[in-house]
Amino acid sequence: MIVARTRTSLHEARATLPGPVGVVPTMGALHEGHLALLRAARRRDRSVVATLFVNRTQFNDSSDYAAYPRDEAADLAAFQACGVDLVFAPSIEEMYPDGFGTRIDPGPIGADLEGARRPGHFSGVATVVAKLFNLTRPTRAYLGQKDWQQTRVIARLVEDLNLPVKLVIVPTVRAHDGLALSSRNVRLSPDQRRAATALWRGLELAASAWDDDERSPAALADLVRVTVQAQPLATIGYAEVRHALTLEQVAVADPPLVIAVAAEVGGVGLIDNVVIGEGLMEDGSL
Ligand code: AMP
Numbered sequence: 001m002i003v004a005r006t007r008t009s010l011h012e013a014r015a016t017l018p019g020p021v022g023v024v025p026t027m028g029a030l031h032e033g034h035l036a037l038l039r040a041a042r043r044r045d046r047s048v049v050a051t052l053f054v055n056r057t058q059f060n061d062s063s064d065y066a067a068y069p070r071d072e073a074a075d076l077a078a079f080q081a082c083g084v085d086l087v088f089a090p091s092i093e094e095m096y097p098d099g100f101g102t103r104i105d106p107g108p109i110g111a112d113l114e115g116a117r118r119p120g121h122f123s124g125v126a127t128v129v130a131k132l133f134n135l136t137r138p139t140r141a142y143l144g145q146k147d148w149q150q151t152r153v154i155a156r157l158v159e160d161l162n163l164p165v166k167l168v169i170v171p172t173v174r175a176h177d178g179l180a181l182s183s184r185n186v187r188l189s190p191d192q193r194r195a196a197t198a199l200w201r202g203l204e205l206a207a208s209a210w211d212d213d214e215r216s217p218a219a220l221a222d223l224v225r226v227t228v229q230a231q232p233l234a235t236i237g238y239a240e241v242r243h244a245l246t247l248e249q250v251a252v253a254d255p256p257l258v259i260a261v262a263a264e265v266g267g268v269g270l271i272d273n274v275v276i277g278e279g280l281m282e283d284g285s286l
Helices: 007-014 032-044 062-067 072-081 121-136 145-160 183-187 190-196 198-211 217-229
Strands: 002-004 021-026 047-052 086-088 140-144 166-170 234-243 257-265 268-276
Touching: 002 007, 007 086, 007 121, 021 032, 021 121, 032 047, 032 072, 032 140, 032 166, 047 072, 047 121, 086 121, 121 145, 140 145, 145 166, 145 257, 145 268, 183 268, 190 198, 190 257, 190 268, 198 217, 198 234, 198 257, 198 268, 217 234, 217 257
Parallel strands: 002 086, 021 047, 021 140, 047 086, 140 166
Antiparallel strands: 234 257, 257 268
């Protein structure tokens, strides 16, 4: 496994990789969710590139950035164990040298939900992902369902800027109690950790109500909201039923749908979702 820390060394190493090439962008502090993406890439592509960069510009809250868990040695060992061929782990200066000025605005798809909760977040994501795709030149990029809106923002970016990459969306990996794995979960106390399971319990209630023919978006969203609000340690951000691809509001809950929830527990921002609709996980294209 080659570890490239500069654009020049990445370029040299990338030139030696046989295609097709899969890329898995990460901010490190790897858990089983990241590993699922890496394994999906390893199964499908001839060469696998992982990126490791905690992108300052997508954090609207500087204390969240400062508290973001970092363990490069463990991350490199995990990449190696997953059969990654090349890791790009640049410094901040390498990604944002003096004079850097371009910011990509993904438009309405990034304005709402997480975009409203975290102003500027998706502009930071779109900008760094465009740079990482240009630098690593992948055939496919592997993204996690857990960050559903992020998958839609990146799909919009790929379409709008004609980036030559296919997106593969990998289902959310969960702990035994249903909590979606997240690098931020390590910051939860045992009590907060228990409270955090309300997001998934609420989503499960909504998904089973949908199975029982509940088609009111407001009624489905309320099931999630009420479940989260029942936890004194959790503060609801939003619970919404949207069109899964455009993220627009819907009058009737017909697939493709996403039921998305965000909450804060002990100052830690958590998100989760369920997607209702056939074949959406296979291909993230619009
Ligand atoms: P991050 O390091 O948090 O930026 O995440 C890197 C990639 O891993 C993103 O595509 C995430 O959506 C994905 N990811 C994070 N958590 C999970 C999870 N629990 N299951 C599946 N994918 C995940």
